[in-house]
Amino acid sequence: MEKLNLQDDVQNCDGEDELSLFRQQWQRELEITPPPKREPDPPPAQAEPLSDEDRAKELFLRGVEMERGGKLYEAIQNYKRAMQILPDVELRLYESSDLRSETPEAESVLEEVVRNNEDPDSDDEDAVEGEDLLARLQRITARKGVLCEMQYPTKSAHMSWLPYEVVLLILRWVVSADLDAASLERAAATCRGLYVCARDADIWRSLCLRTWGIECGTPRASGHSSWRQMYIERPRLLLNGCYISKTTYLRHGENSFQDQFYRPWYLIDYYRYLRLVYTI
Incomplete structure (x- = not known):
């Protein structure tokens, strides 16, 4: 029994010596081996100053x-x-933002309406690619000899019986004293004959003179191709309808005597309506 104990002690001593030698060798290797170089962190990107x-x-x-x-x-x-x-x-x-929807120009919408309302059986044989719509419709109406045609036969009077001058007087009545050019454009969208009449230069010249006076100038002097373009693009006051001005402001309310920390506010909205009338 004593021999076995001595052998166990010798084995334990040998194991401890090997372990201590391993630790010493490992420690020396750690001291000799240089630590890995740590790459410096990139500098934080500087945000561009806001405008x-x-x-x-x-x-x-x-x-x-x-x-x-x-x-x-x-x-x-x-x-x-x-x-x-x-x-x-x-x-x-x-x-x-996306709230503002892109709407097509009124001119393109009107031309599309007129094209859709054209009779498919009356194609223009002399159509030229890229030709102005007004010139094309003027040629078609001149060839047919009438401004409007009846879709269904009727025994009563029809607008197509009226001469060109009378149709112009009716369109002037549509414009009226309110200078309602929007109603004139809606009338022009009904058929190609009224489209041609509504583009008459005398009607739009009258609109310009009644809007800016006799010293309004000419379309060529102001850089416009026609009286109609001058009336549409030049700043002016609108007489058909009214202007609405909304004013919003905040007003302090009365503090409660029970709760001094409560601060009431009143949001006040009021509207002003302004209607302009043309007088001769």
């Missing part, structure tokens, strides 16, 4: 979020700061 327009838009949108969340007072502060930086920030946000 005044972007900063104003950010403040305005933040105010919108606060207003939706019920934080009216904080929203007003953001609105004020945005308006101080860029007064028309709301308009620019609207123009850059």
